[in-house]
Amino acid sequence: MALQKRRFDTLIIGAGGAGLNAALQLANASLGVAVVSKVFPTRSHTVAAQGGVNAALGNVLPDNWHWHMFDTVKGSDYLGDQDAIEFMCREAIPTVYELEHNGVPFSRLDNGTIYQRAFGAQSQNFGGDQAARTCAAADRTGHAILHTLYQQNLRARTHFFDEYFAIDLIRDDEGAILGALILDIESGEPLLIEAKTTLIATGGCGQVYRTTSNAHINTGDGMAMALRAGVPLMDMEFFQFHPTGIAGKGLLITEGVRGEGGYLINSLGERFMERYAPNAKDLASRDVVSRSIITEVKEGRGCGPRKDHVLLKVDHLGEELVAKRLPGIRESARIFAGVDPAREPIPVFPTAHYVMGGIPTDRYGQVVSPARHGPEEVIPGLYAAGECACASVHGANRLGGNSLLDILVFGRAAGKQIIDYVRDNPNHRPLNQASVEQAMARLTRWEQKGEGLSVAELRGELRKVMEDHAGVFRTEEIMQEGVELLKEVRGKLAEVRLSDQSKAFNTARIEALELENLIDTGMAIAVSAQARQESRGAHSRPDYPKRDDANWLKHSLYFQQDERMDFKPVRTKPLSVQSFPPKERVY
Amino acid sequence: MTMKFRIYRYNPDIDAEPRMQDYEVETERGMMLRDALLTIKAMDESFSFRHSCGEGVCGSDAVNVNGSNKLACVTPLSELKAPIEVRPLPGRPVVRDLVVDMSQFYAQYKKVDPWLKRSDPLPEQEIRQSPAQRDKLDGLYECILCGCCSTSCPSFWWNPEKFLGPQALLTACRFLADSRDQAQSERLDALEGPYKLFRCHSIMNCVEACPKNLNPTKAIGHIKQLMLKDAL
Numbered sequence: 165m166a167l168q169k170r171r172f173d174t175l176i177i178g179a180g181g182a183g184l185n186a187a188l189q190l191a192n193a194s195l196g197v198a199v200v201s202k203v204f205p206t207r208s209h210t211v212a213a214q215g216g217v218n219a220a221l222g223n224v225l226p227d228n229w230h231w232h233m234f235d236t237v238k239g240s241d242y243l244g245d246q247d248a249i250e251f252m253c254r255e256a257i258p259t260v261y262e263l264e265h266n267g268v269p270f271s272r273l274d275n276g277t278i279y280q281r282a283f284g285a286q287s288q289n290f291g292g293d294q295a296a297r298t299c300a301a302a303d304r305t306g307h308a309i310l311h312t313l314y315q316q317n318l319r320a321r322t323h324f325f326d327e328y329f330a331i332d333l334i335r336d337d338e339g340a341i342l343g344a345l346i347l348d349i350e351s352g353e354p355l356l357i358e359a360k361t362t363l364i365a366t367g368g369c370g371q372v373y374r375t376t377s378n379a380h381i382n383t384g385d386g387m388a389m390a391l392r393a394g395v396p397l398m399d400m401e402f403f404q405f406h407p408t409g410i411a412g413k414g415l416l417i418t419e420g421v422r423g424e425g426g427y428l429i430n431s432l433g434e435r436f437m438e439r440y441a442p443n444a445k446d447l448a449s450r451d452v453v454s455r456s457i458i459t460e461v462k463e464g465r466g467c468g469p470r471k472d473h474v475l476l477k478v479d480h481l482g483e484e485l486v487a488k489r490l491p492g493i494r495e496s497a498r499i500f501a502g503v504d505p506a507r508e509p510i511p512v513f514p515t516a517h518y519v520m521g522g523i524p525t526d527r528y529g530q531v532v533s534p535a536r537h538g539p540e541e542v543i544p545g546l547y548a549a550g551e552c553a554c555a556s557v558h559g560a561n562r563l564g565g566n567s568l569l570d571i572l573v574f575g576r577a578a579g580k581q582i583i584d585y586v587r588d589n590p591n592h593r594p595l596n597q598a599s600v601e602q603a604m605a606r607l608t609r610w611e612q613k614g615e616g617l618s619v620a621e622l623r624g625e626l627r628k629v630m631e632d633h634a635g636v637f638r639t640e641e642i643m644q645e646g647v648e649l650l651k652e653v654r655g656k657l658a659e660v661r662l663s664d665q666s667k668a669f670n671t672a673r674i675e676a677l678e679l680e681n682l683i684d685t686g687m688a689i690a691v692s693a694q695a696r697q698e699s700r701g702a703h704s705r706p707d708y709p710k711r712d713d714a715n716w717l718k719h720s721l722y723f724q725q726d727e728r729m730d731f732k733p734v735r736t737k738p739l740s741v742q743s744f745p746p747k748e749r750v751y
Numbered sequence: 752m753t754m755k756f757r758i759y760r761y762n763p764d765i766d767a768e769p770r771m772q773d774y775e776v777e778t779e780r781g782m783m784l785r786d787a788l789l790t791i792k793a794m795d796e797s798f799s800f801r802h803s804c805g806e807g808v809c810g811s812d813a814v815n816v817n818g819s820n821k822l823a824c825v826t827p828l829s830e831l832k833a834p835i836e837v838r839p840l841p842g843r844p845v846v847r848d849l850v851v852d853m854s855q856f857y858a859q860y861k862k863v864d865p866w867l868k869r870s871d872p873l874p875e876q877e878i879r880q881s882p883a884q885r886d887k888l889d890g891l892y893e894c895i896l897c898g899c900c901s902t903s904c905p906s907f908w909w910n911p912e913k914f915l916g917p918q919a920l921l922t923a924c925r926f927l928a929d930s931r932d933q934a935q936s937e938r939l940d941a942l943e944g945p946y947k948l949f950r951c952h953s954i955m956n957c958v959e960a961c962p963k964n965l966n967p968t969k970a971i972g973h974i975k976q977l978m979l980k981d982a983l
Contacts, residue, residue: 204799204853204927206896207809221876264877267931276879307808311892315866350846379804415806496806498823502781530810620793664797666764669847672796680845 165607167600168355172198172323173586175343175359175387177330179205181213181306181568182550182575183365186529188266189579191320195586198357200325200346202381202674205314208687209367210571211381212304214492215420216281216298217263218570219256223277224296225290229253234290234744236566239449240559241701241711242746243399243719245735248527248555252566255573260299263572268312270301271489281489282423283564285449285751294447298565303418303492306568328355329674330385332603333362333393333546340544341393349674352667354607356600358592361582362545364390364523364531365575371678372686373516373635374627377409377416383678384685386552390523391684395533395543396721396730398554399521400685401693402702404562405636407453409515410501411473416517417493417510419564422446424489426478428457429509430465436474444751451702452751453560454514457557458636461513468511475509482506513578514636518567519559520702521692524546526723527555529578534721539732545593547582549574554721556735560701610676616661619676626653626686634690639707642659643694650690652732655685688722695720695729711748754778755834756787758798769845771836778828785823788837788849797959800849807962810897813840814849820899820960827970840902842911856898857910862915863923864941868934884930891925891970892917893963900957900967906950913946917957917967920948924970927977939974939981948974 169519173192176183177266179201190197220227232253237244250346264278271279283298301308317324331345331354343359347724366386370378387397407428408417422428427446430436441448448456458472459534466472478486486494488504497505524532526540529549535541549555557570633646658681664672698712721730736743753775761769774794776787785802790861792798800823802812807825814823815838817831828835843851901907901916915923923942926932942948948971957967 203803203809203811204857204896207803207811209804209809211895212804212806214809261876263871265867267929268876269885269892269929272880272882272885274882276877276881278877301892304808307895308892312866318861319864319866379809381803492808499807499827500781618793618796618797662796666762666797668762668764669799669850671792671799671801 168353169358170198170355171358171592172196173202173359174198174361174363174582175357176363176365177344178311178365178367178550179324179552180208180365180367180550180571181210181309181313182571183363184317185311185572185575186363186365186579187322187580188313188316188320189576190582191317191322193583195583196323198323198325198359200328200330202327202329202349204326205324206311208310209382210310211304212416213381213568214303214416214418214424215283216300216305216565217260217309217552217572218297218563219260219299219569220253220297220360221257221260221278221280221299223273224280224720227295227297229257230741231288231290231295231750232256235286236557236563236747237744238262239285239561239563240557241561241749242717243559243700243734245556246738246743247581247735249557250741251527252557252569252573252736255577256569259576263309263312266312266316268301268308270299281420282447283576284419284422284447284453285444285563286512286565298420298423301421303490309568309572327676329677330389331607331677333389334596334599334603335393335521336593339394340593341546342593342595345600347607350669352670354604360586360589360592361547363529363549363578363582364552365548365550366552368519368551369682370516370686372627372630372682372689375409375414376516376593377406377414383681385678385681387522387547387688389728390531390548391688391724394725395523395531396723397521397688399556399692400519400688400722401696401720402520402558402560403516403521403689404450404518405454405514405605406517407450407457407514408476410496410511411468411511413500414515415496415500416515417476417497417512418713419450421476421478421490421493424485425481426476429475429477430460431467431471432465436460436465441751448751449561450564452721455704457514470589473511473513476512477509478505479507479509519560519563520560521693522552522554525549525553525555525574527574527577528581528696529553529574530581534730534732537650544691547578549578593688610662610673611665612661613665614661616659617656619660619672619679622653622656622660623679623682625636626683629653630686630689634693637704637706639705640692640694643690647690647694650683650687654687657683684724691727691729692720692722717746752778754787754828756791757834757836758791758836760798760848762797762847764819779932782828783824784816784821784826784828784831787828788823799847808895810895813897813899814838814962815840820903822897822962825962840898842902842908853898856901856916856918859915859919860922863919864938865922865926867926867929867932869931870933880930887928888925890965891921891928894914894921895963897962899962903956903960905954905956908953910950911944912945914950915947917971920951921965921967921970924974929975936976936981939978942974942978962974
């Protein structure tokens with residue numbers, strides 16, 4: 165049977181906050197937009213974001229984007245690009261108002277404006293008093309935003325391909341991206357989507373770890389597709405561990421709980437964060453809190469029979485506040501930890517949460533990669549936004565409340581930029597058959613029959629290696645061993661066979677394709693982590709305990725071919741204000 | 752402890768008709784139904800079901816368990832009586848195993864124009880809404896489109912094309928209740944007729960089935976009241 169083909173102006177892979185916000189700009193401009201999503205759009209993991217989205221609206225306390233910018237640069241441990249950070253913090257304000265106009269049910273203050281709560285590492289006046297900057301719809305902000313964006317896309321008549329899995333990007337000999345080969349999960353049939361522009365917005369890859377706040381679907385698909393198309397991944401060593409996952413389960417208890425006044429205690433009942441961050445205490449940046457918790461547990465002050473977690477105390481806040489502002493986490497804590505936070509503390513431990521690196525882009529969402537003329541050459545027709553992308557606003561550590569912001573601002577910016585690109589490049593480029601065949605081969609590889617390893621077995625092995633060798637604390641020896649073990653895991657992929665070859669909604673086949681993506685992204689994390697010989701933000705090396713600006717104030721770039729590392733400078737010059745030079749980071 | 756599961760299996764590529772397959776799963780304290788389904792998947796990769804977030808917010812893993820619709824990821828095994836019988840959501844065509852075709856459900860959702868409609872120009876900043884006005888959305892906006900309610904509703908089983916079903920009506924109410932929306936009359940007019948809204952016979956299966964503790968029956972009653980007011 166001949167391969168089915170469809171043509172659109174733009175192909176968007178992924179229907180989370182970034183993909184849908186981009187799609188909305190494009191559909192509103194009457195461009196032909198196809199959104200391909202492996203799950204129904206409102207199942208995208210943006211739905212799980214709890215605490216809120218930052219914007220210096222100044223609704224509760226005085227605020228401005230310049231202070232927000234300072235906190236983001238400092239939060240990034242000075243590895244964020246300051247032009248992109250300035251852009252994001254300024255754009256935060258119109259972006260949040262646009263969301264509100266689109267119908268997001270934000271919680272409200274008495275005067276009718278959007279409710280804003282305190283979040284970690286956010287200050288007034290460049291490091292002064294705590295700021296209230298995080299705009300929230302109770303503790304279901306991601307849900308409220310994702311559903312609203314989906315609804316607006318229905319109004320704008322975006323073309324959705326629900327439950328289609330993207331196999332690989334299609335590109336020509338000049339490196340331009342021509343669309344992607346996708347798979348209809350229900351029928352098992354492939355479909356080629358040709359597009360003038362392709363936006364990758366597939367989200368994170370937390371499923372490389374065993375204990376994660378991420379959904380089953382967060383398997384790094386877009387990042388791995390980019391790697392296979394020759395695009396490097398940037399700053400992948402900076403994987404954020406969120407301090408407060410439910411112990412043993414991984415699912416998240418939002419930082420908003422601490423923002424509302426919750427705090428951490430060890431087995432002695434001591435508020436230990438006062439020792440690690442005397443000023444910000446429980447609202448220090450997430451990397452600081454995660455390391456403190458792990459240190460407490462390692463030094464024997466953990467709670468529970470196995471002394472393997474700490475406690476998040478909320479009951480002093482009163483039942484009314486918990487019910488009003490934290491209904492979602494109350495539900496999660498009851499179901500998964502068996503405690504009612506309005507009465508008892510919640511057992512918590514750091515959980516793999518958010519990848520700060522990803523596909524390198526400029527602040528318009530265009531993918532940039534070192535090529536003939538410089539370190540940041542635009543790849544024609546390729547865009548990326550959201551967690552899978554790296555516009556470099558998070559640097560070495562993400563400021564809480566900035567992830568929803570990142571995906572929404574850069575999704576929106578990419579959408580706007582694509583409108584211009586399609587106007588200037590109105591024709592589809594000729595299709596490259598060789599690239600299509602390569603993508604088809606990736607699919608048909610799973611038709612090999614016979615005995616072999618199972619997907620579940622090898623995935624388990626991968627996750628154990630990642631947890632043991634690329635977790636919160638990493639030494640040279642551990643990393644070295646980890647990379648070797650990962651190479652073994654990758655080698656074994658050829659031995660994996662599917663026992664189920666049927667076409668109808670074959671989730672085993674999808675999981676096999678996802679496993680390959682997980683291995684590719686896991687390798688990028690481990691190799692990049694081994695390369696960086698310093699401790700900065702979320703990357704913590706006991707063998708190199710200090711931040712080393714002289715040698716490492718630079719972005720890492722991991723290329724899949726030959727497992728090669730390259731580096732490029734951090735853009736320290738903002739757009740319109742003075743640069744924030746690196747300083748010792750204390751909270 | 753081992754627990755017995757009876758799982759609905761159907762693969763249109765292979766099976767002439769559906770069958771029930773038994774599995775025994777080694778369970779641990781605190782396990783959810785989804786964990787058991789994942790264990791079964793690891794034993795038998797030909798078994799298909801949808802799931803994702805694992806914490807009751809994405810709505811993927813709605814299934815019928817011992818006769819009730821539930822989200823597998825937030826249903827503790829300790830609350831279920833063995834043998835645990837797991838079937839696809841009722842009344843929908845089965846794609847494979849526990850995976851059902853939800854297109855009718857989504858079509859009804861789209862029919863209520865689930866987006867904010869305004870005729871006034873937008874302000875430069877937010878459209879102001881008092882806390883009391885915002886409180887009216889509580890209990891209406893939290894829906895995760897899992898489908899537990901509509902697929903447990905006899906009226907939706909009999910008339911899935913004509914009766915909008917509890918989910919779509921809850922969503923209709925969410926926009927009717929939003930002080931920022933300016934299309935109330937238009938929305939109410941669109942719900943007129945014997946089927947779309949009025950096929951709800953207040954059986955209240957939807958209320959029992961909703962994993963987010965929402966109350967579509969109450970929302971439907973509220974819409975009826977608004978219609979009455981609008982007509983006067």
